[in-house]
Amino acid sequence: MAGLKIGFFGFGYVASTFACGLERIKAGEIDLTGIPLENKIPQHKVEDIEVVCGFDVDKRKTGKTLSSAIQLYPELKDMKAFEKIKIFKGINLNSTEGMPFEGEGLDYDKSLEECAKEITEEITELDLDCTITITATEPIVDVESVDELEKMIKNDQKDKMTASMFYAYCAFSAAKKRGRGIVHINGIPSKVANCPVFVELAEMSDSVLIGDDISSGQSRMLSDLMEHYKELNRKILSAVGANWGGNMDFFRLQDEKRNESKKVTKTGCAQDILGYDLPSDIKPHGYLEPLGDKKAIFMHFPMKLFNGAEDEIFICGRINDSPAAAGMLVDMVRLGAVALSRGEKGVIPPINSFYCKWFGKQHSKILAYQELMGWLGKK
Incomplete structure (x- = not known):
């Protein structure tokens, strides 16, 4: 070849x-x-x-x-x-x-x-x-x-x-x-x-x-979870997706204008997949040098299901970025x-x-x- x-x-x-x-x-x-x-x-x-x-x-x-x-x-x-x-x-x-x-x-x-x-x-x-x-x-x-x-x-x-x-x-x-x-x-x-x-x-x-x-980490996971619960006809009420890292990209994201760019690319999937707007905050949240390239992530979203019951999903972890x-x-x-x-x-x-x-x-x-x-x- x-x-x-x-x-x-x-x-x-x-x-x-x-x-x-x-x-x-x-x-x-x-x-x-x-x-x-x-x-x-x-x-x-x-x-x-x-x-x-x-x-x-x-x-x-x-x-x-x-x-x-x-x-x-x-x-x-x-x-x-x-x-x-x-x-x-x-x-x-x-x-x-x-x-x-x-x-x-x-x-x-x-x-x-x-x-x-x-x-x-x-x-x-x-x-x-x-x-x-x-x-x-x-x-x-x-x-x-x-x-x-x-x-x-x-x-x-x-x-x-x-x-x-x-x-x-x-x-x-x-x-x-x-x-x-x-x-x-x-x-x-x-x-x-x-x-x-x-x-x-x-x-x-x-x-x-x-x-x-x-798309290589947290955003992929979020989009697939949204699809999963959409197929189950459960209504997601809000979404939080935060991450912190210590590499040069996170250092640069301390500039709010650049961080806004990340928010645009990360939040679009929720509305497109679910078909409705929901309150959300999904973006990098901070630079912490000791974390290096292995960023810390946190996700949370509550949802409604049958008979008015509510579930909440929490996910946290450390994932390699680069x-x-x-x-x-x-x-x-x-x-x-x-x-x-x-x-x-x-x-x-x-x-x-x-x-x-x-x-x-x-x-x-x-x-x-x-x-x-x-x-x-x-x-």
């Missing part, structure tokens, strides 16, 4: 865990636990994936290889392949404001147009098959047309642009330039796969767009490549619905899985 060359926009703990786990699988050190479809995608095995590069704005990483940058995560194993994975300077757009490290970006001394040209050329020269945005959570920004987006870049309107928008534009520009589609995954809670402008750019470049926001997301990405990369090989382009609902928190009208992950299997089995 042909290899699948991957580049990450944002080379933090998720990307590093992805690269580390992938190389350990190839070395026979670990099995495929945590990858939903394992090697059940006949066109592409897990071992076909190759991480080629990354783009970041952390000065401790940029201009270095992953072998050097991985030292920031001592619990991850340095693998020989990391010596070839270079981390280029990405675009900042104030994304490191308030972060506990020194940031830098191409946009510090270059226009958006110059930055776009440079990143597009890197994607083209490296001939990437897939790009993945997994940067820090950012405020949700919308754009009305391709023309408006291109004017924002041409007029250097950095105050109106977000990193996820910019990276998606670069990925599809590179695909159009080389005349071969690309798979672009937006793994954060920003409006890319849910924005008609980026869907149009994907279709214009014969590319596939997957997003928004990887390894769960990395395992999902292993599938997303390969399924995107399958879609491209079939001549499909734009958004692929069965992929987005199962692997992402936010994509159109949502339904439970149990039902989304059945749709995904039906799509994958098509000849």
Whole structure:
């Protein structure tokens, strides 16, 4: 099978865990636990994936290889392949404001147009098959047309642009330039796969767009529980979903505007699945450094059942954030490549619905899985 060359926009703990786990699988050190479809995608095995590069704005990483940058995560194993994975300077757009490290970006001394040209050329020269945005959570920004987006870049309107928008534009520009589609995954809670402008750019470049926001833990559990009790005709009265973590994403979510982005992607499933509004508060609630990447979660929802009786469900636990997301990405990369090989382009609902928190009208992950299997089995 042909290899699948991957580049990450944002080379933090998720990307590093992805690269580390992938190389350990190839070395026979670990099995495929945590990858939903394992090697059940006949066109592409897990071992076909190759991480080629990354783009970041952390000065401790940029201009270095992953072998050097991985030292920031001592619990991850340095693998020989990391010596070839270079981390280029990405675009900042104030994304490191308030972060506990020194940031830098191409946009510090270059226009958006110059930055776009440079990143597009890197994607083209490296001939990437897939790009993945997994940067820090950012405020949700919308754009009305391709023309408006291109004017924002041409007029250097950095105050109106977000990193996820910019990276998606670069990925599809590179695909159009080389005349071969690309798979672009937006793994954060920003409006890319849910924005008609980026869907149009994907279709214009014969590319596939997957997003928004990887669904890998608490949100998946909540959606399936909602489906379960809906089928039993029990009325859920309210929903609380809270989590606390100590990684850099939770540090960034102390900014209320960015936290609001998470709330948007997490709360949509309740109304879509149940068919009615209910009082809810479902979002990250705090940063606590000792928790690290293993976040603490709490869920509670009361419900009415037969003869006016009421039940209450409480769930609490500790779940790993980044390894769960990395395992999902292993599938997303390969399924995107399958879609491209079939001549499909734009958004692929069965992929987005199962692997992402936010994509159109949502339904439970149990039902989304059945749709995904039906799509994958098509000849």
